[in-house]
Structure formats: structure tokens, C-alpha cells
Amino acid sequence: MKQWKGKKETVVKKGDxxxxxxxxxxxxxxxxxAKVPGSIAGVHYPDSIMNIPADxxxxxxxxxxxxxxxxxxxxxxxxxxxxxxxxxxxxxSKKPSDTSVHDRYDTSVLRRVVVPVKVMTLFQAMAQTNxxxxxxxxxxxxxxxxxxxxxxxxxxxxxxxxxxxxxMTSNEEEIFDYQDQHNLITIGWIHTHPTQTAFLSSxxxxxxxxxxLLMPEAIAIVCSPKYNExxxxxxxxxxxLPFIANCRKSGFHPxxxxxxxxxxxxxxxxxxxxxLEVLDLRKA
Ligand SMILES: [Zn+2]
Ligand SMILES: [Zn+2]
Numbered sequence: 001m002k003q004w005k006g007k008k009e010t011v012v013k014k015g016d017x018x019x020x021x022x023x024x025x026x027x028x029x030x031x032x033x034a035k036v037p038g039s040i041a042g043v044h045y046p047d048s049i050m051n052i053p054a055d056x057x058x059x060x061x062x063x064x065x066x067x068x069x070x071x072x073x074x075x076x077x078x079x080x081x082x083x084x085x086x087x088x089x090x091x092x093s094k095k096p097s098d099t100s101v102h103d104r105y106d107t108s109v110l111r112r113v114v115v116p117v118k119v120m121t122l123f124q125a126m127a128q129t130n131x132x133x134x135x136x137x138x139x140x141x142x143x144x145x146x147x148x149x150x151x152x153x154x155x156x157x158x159x160x161x162x163x164x165x166x167x168m169t170s171n172e173e174e175i176f177d178y179q180d181q182h183n184l185i186t187i188g189w190i191h192t193h194p195t196q197t198a199f200l201s202s203x204x205x206x207x208x209x210x211x212x213l214l215m216p217e218a219i220a221i222v223c224s225p226k227y228n229e230x231x232x233x234x235x236x237x238x239x240x241l242p243f244i245a246n247c248r249k250s251g252f253h254p255x256x257x258x259x260x261x262x263x264x265x266x267x268x269x270x271x272x273x274x275x276l277e278v279l280d281l282r283k284a
Contacts, residue, residue, distance in 0.1 A: 110217045110237075110267040113187060114151040115141075116274035120230050123155060123190050124223050126280060130162055131194045131225055138167040138191035140175055141221070142184035150187050150217050154178075154277045159284075166203070167191055174281050186211065188219035198224040198231030200262045202252050208235060208262075209244045219265045232265040 119141065127137035138160060143153040156178060159171045169175075179186070188211060191204075200208065200220060211218035212235050222231040235241040240261035247255070255261055 111145075112149045113217050113219055113265070113268050114143075114149050114274060115219075115221070115232070115268055115270050116152060116276040117270050117272050118274070118276040119152060119155055119190065119221065120223060122276065122278055123157075124192070124225060126157055126278070127192045127223070127225075131192055134164045134194045136162040136165065136167040136192050136194060138162070138169065138189060140186060141188040141190055141219075142179055143187050144183070145185065150185075150215075151274070152187050153275070154182065154184050154279065155190070156279045156281065158281050160282065164194065165196075165201070171281065174284070178279060185215070186218070187215065188221065190221040190223065193222055193224045193226075195226055196224060197227045198222040198229040200231075200233050202249075202255055205235065205240070205244050205255070205261055206247070206250070208233070209241065212237075212241055213245060217267060219268060232268045233262050234265045235262050236260055 123137070123139055124131070126139075130137045137157070139155050139157040141152045141155055143151045145151075156175050158169045158175050160167055160169045162168070178184070189208070193199075199222065204220060204222070208218070208220045211220070216237065218234070220231075220233045222229075222233065224230070235244055236259065239259050240263075243255070243261060
């Protein structure tokens with residue numbers, strides 16, 4: 001999926017000097033929506049549910065927003081749609097009008113996303129060793145649709161390699177396999193900023209884009225232990241989402257700051273007592 005650069009994340013909104021993409025293909029990928037080619041130790045995995053090519057070269061155009069809304073996320077299988085989004089062969093004539101984008105992504109119609117508070121507390125605890133070493137950690141948030149609410153029930157921390165401003169997942173098949181077995185849909189992702197505030201970097205925006213294209217409610221949670229901040233973000237549905245979907249750049253790169261590309265996700269409800277299963281695949 002989106003490729004990460006080993007560079008400082010740039011806080012666009014603060015008007016800091018932006019670091020331009022040096023254009024080197026990268027060591028970093030993240031999260032998890034990408035499928036890493038190959039299989040694990042002789043085990044054959046069927047086509048993954050989130051099968052974005054991990055090795056799309058930087059020049060590969062990102063196809064525009066698909067014209068049809070994704071099917072209701074009743075099962076994780078709907079994530080197959082990622083293929084349609086990521087493959088360069090998508091028919092660009094299907095670019096939707098502003099109107100259809102607006103209808104589809106009007107934030108007032110987003111279903112509620114229920115986030116157990118344990119998502120943040122357990123994740124930060126699991127990330128602590130990395131955080132102390134100034135290394136990012138990432139995880140995938142999955143769950144179920146119930147009474148028209150998207151409820152995060154399982155947090156999966158995949159095998160990964162992090163740096164101070166990036167996190168590269170591997171063996172994603174393990175994630176998909178687990179989701180398949182437990183009928184879990186993908187509701188978002190979470191990562192730490194060990195030394196920075198909670199915001200979405202340019203790379204984070206690109207990482208998040210396919211999540212939100214597949215499910216308009218998908219959220220990105222950013223935990224900043226140093227500043228004691230947690231951010232719940234989405235791309236602005238009517239502007240940031242189509243903008244990022246059509247941005248061809250990779251690695252850290254500047255984006256215009258106005259209108260805003262992302263915003264706080266106000267369709268989130270934090271539940272203090274909601275249960276959470278955690279799957280840590282890092283040592284498995
Ligand atoms: Zn980040
Ligand atoms: Zn971009």
C-alpha cells in the first residue's frame with residue numbers, strides 16, 4: 001500500500017516548512033491494507049480480503065473514487081473492493097460527480113463507530129516498548145455491524161517494523177485470515193506517534209484513504225503518549241477523500257492545507273466498558 005519514507009512527519013497544519021518527497025522508493029509500508037506477496041511458511045492463503053498491491057511503484061496513478069458506494073460492510077469480504085481502488089487499470093471515466101461524493105460521504109449520515117476505551121489503553125500498553133525506543137506501532141481495528149453501529153471488537157497488531165515516523169506491516173495474510181475466521185470487518189486503524197502530536201501526516205492520509213473509500217465510517221486513531229493526546233480522524237468526506245484518492249505522490253509530501261483534508265471524526269463514541277479482544281501477531 002502506501003509507501004513510507006524514513007523522514008520526519010511533517011505537520012502540515014502548523015505551517016512548518018514542508019519536506020518534499022525525495023522520491024526514493026521506500027522502505028516503509030503501512031498498514032495493513034497492503035498485501036505482502038508470498039505466503040507464510042508453506043501455508044497457502046487465499047486471495048486476501050485486502051489485496052492492495054504492496055509494490056505499486058510511486059508513479060502509478062491512484063485511481064479516482066469509485067462511482068458506486070461500497071456494499072454495506074456486512075462481512076470483511078467487501079474489502080475486496082480495495083482491488084478496484086488500487087489497481088491502475090480502473091476506468092477513470094467513472095469518477096463521480098461532486099454530488100455523488102457528497103451524498104455518499106455526508107458526515108451527518110455516517111453510522112456511529114463504537115470504540116472501546118480499551119483500544120487506546122491496551123494499544124498504548126502494547127506499544128510501550130516501541131514508544132520508549134521512539135518507534136511507531138500500528139494496529140488494525142476490526143469488528144461488526146450491529147444495529148446500524150460499527151462496533152470495534154477486535155484489535156489486531158500485525159507483524160511489523162517501525163521507525164520513528166513509520167510502521168511497515170508484514171504477513172498481512174495473518175490479519176485477513178483471522179478476520180475471515182471471525183467474520184470481522186475492518187473499521188479503521190491505530191498507530192502511535194512516539195514523539196509527535198496526534199495528527200495525520202501526509203503518508204497517514206494516504207494510508208487511511210483506502211479504508212475510508214471502502215467504508216465511509218473508517219477511522220484513524222493516533223496516540224501521542226508524549227503529548228498525552230489521542231486523535232480520531234477521518235478524511236473530510238467531500239474534499240480530503242477525493243483529493244487524496246487522486247493524489248499521485250508517495251512518501252512524505254506537502255498537501256494544501258485549505259480546505260482541510262482531514263478532520264476529527266465526530267461519529268465516534270467511546271465506550272468505557274465495551275469488551276475488546278486483542279490479537280498480537282508480532283511474536284507469533
Ligand atoms: Zn502517523
Ligand atoms: Zn498526497
